[in-house]
Amino acid sequence: MRPQSVILTFLGDHVYGRDICVSSRSFIDAFARVGISEEATRSTLSRMVRRGLLRRHRVGRRMYFGLTPASTAVLKDGERRIWHSGVVNDADEDRWTLIGFSLPESWQRQRHELRSRLVWAGFGPLRDGLWIAPGEVDATDLVAGLGTGVKVFSAEPRTPTDMQAVVADAYDLTGLGARYRAFIDEWDRADPAPDAPDDLARSLLLLTGWLQLIRADPRLPLRHLPHDWPAEQAQRVCHTLHERFRPETAEIVARLMDAVPDETWTK
Incomplete structure (x- = not known):
């Protein structure tokens, strides 16, 4: 996984909406759990600053990073996709x-x-x-x-248009369905992410992988998808595991999080 994707997952789950800036040391400690080196973390933070996704904020000898309007928009979209819009499009209108x-x-x-x-x-x-x-x-x-x-x-669509055929031609349903099934195979098990050291690492891996998957999903109308479409099952797995990982994750984040108020944060 790209370090920037993991950083955005962490920001979305633990920083977005809190009006805080987080120290570089907190990022380094968190991402070491999923195999991202200190060098890679520092390099990615600097790159995100250049791209307008983070702001630097120095306090004494420590460097802190806060959200920008651009990253806030990205995180808001991610929150909507994960927790609100869902993967099933069962709208009555076929527009x-x-x-x-x-x-x-x-x-x-x-x-x-x-x-x-x-x-x-x-x-x-x-x-x-x-x-x-x-x-x-x-x-x-x-x-x-x-x-x-x-x-x-x-x-x-109007008769004689076959929208199932149109959808099958315009979108790679086979590839997308395979990605959902691979997600289920990876996470719907008694010991998900067995090599991860703790639930913070599992949560980061889970949500980063899930976001990458659902951002590739155009949320096609359910009526035009195969009857065994696996997206809803994969979503249940993701949400259930996130709740399961939440208590230990919150404890770990409380210990490692070095943050200061973001007095210049703009909604």
Whole structure:
């Protein structure tokens, strides 16, 4: 796992919403539990500062790190995905957002960035230049700066459209389903993460892996998915284990957390 992903998991579970800055030593102690070296932790913290995801705050000889508006937005999105929206989309309405684009050949970078944004937002390709996502998606930020070469529509399927076939063509259901089943195989056992030294390490590994998985899930309508879709079972495993790990995790974090009030934190 990338150190930045683990740091964001820690921030989301133990820092987000508390208006605090955390010492570099606390990060180092926490991430050593999952095999991340001190050097890698310090390097990642510095890189996140450069990217605008953290702020440095010096107190005496110690360096502390606080959230920024950018990291707060990332953590808010992660909280929503894990605890609120869920992996099952059983909406009654079968509505979709379509984005069509035709960009100049010289705009290779813009096309690549647009495709990356579309995948992140849950879109899948129907064909070259036409992408689809479930529900009503606000595409304003996705297509910003691309001018009239992009068109956005809201649509409903009509007969004879076979939406199961459309979904199967636009999304890698086989690969996504396999990732959910691998998560279940890894965590739904009597001794999950047996090499982890304690429940803080298990919690970090669990939520980091889960976030990486659900960020790749566009939350397609349940009616168009295979009958044995494993996402809901995987979600139950994640939530149950997180509660199981919570008491020991809280005790460990209370011991290792060196924090100061973040007086400049901006909501």
